[in-house]
Amino acid sequence: MEMTMCFPLLLLICSLSTAQLQSDNEIVPHHAESQGGEPTNVSEHQQTCLQHIHAVLREMSASLAEQRVEMRHLQRENEVQAAELITVKARSYVTENQVEALKRDAEVKQVAFSASLSLGSVTTIGPFNTETNLVFRYVFSNIGNAYNPNTGSFIAPVRGSYHFEFYIGANGHSSHPSAAALFKNRERVCTAWEHQPSGYGTSANGATLLLEVGDVVFLRLIENSRIYDSDNHYSTFSGHLLFTM
DSSP states (O other), X not given: OHHHHHHHHHHHHHHHHHHXXXXXXXXXXXXXXXXXXXXXXXXXXXHHHHHHHHHHHHHHHHHHHHHHHHHHHHHHHHHHHHHHHXXXXXXXXXXXHHHHHHHHHHHXXXXXXXXXXXXXXXXXXXXXXXOEEOOOOEEEEEETSOEETTTTEEEOSSSEEEEEEEEEEEEOOSSOOEEEEEEEXXXXXXXXXXXXXXXXXXXXXXXXXXXXXXXXXXXXXXXXOOEEXXXXXXXXXXXXXXXXX
């Protein structure tokens, strides 16, 4: 672009120089010719001027070629830097997502609960003529809030292996045992049973279960049985996540 603009300028300068030379030749006195001087050759001057112009244009062309090479080099460097920047940003984005995912996984993996049947006073539940859900309202711990003290149900927040155990307080009775069963959804898993006519007794059981997200685990009092608890918390229900799967 610069060479295109400079070329007419050089021609203009050359034309003005030639015109000046012609003007000078026209005013040369006649006696100068008689003394042996010769008028300046306009054609030779034009030829010399054109040679200079071509030389300047060659220099400009070489300079422009170098500038183009340098510009292409800088452009490639910019493209590489831009690609590196995009890569860094992408890695940063992935790293942030990984950190958040690890945090969420760590929070989900922290699942454990333990609760007692009695809120502090002496409590005897049953007997009933049908199985009845037991609600352990006194919560010792509920990490992850997967246990609901209002319904007595544990709902699995993540697929994995869980361990549950329960203890049943038995206040002796001649006709009614103390018994409860662990359920996974509608499936009876295991039962704890104790029967003695007088005095205090206890029974316990537990199981390790593979749970899917949303599976429900709870205890039911067996029909025609009783369960006893007090501020000593004899009757408890506990569970925790072993590992995810």
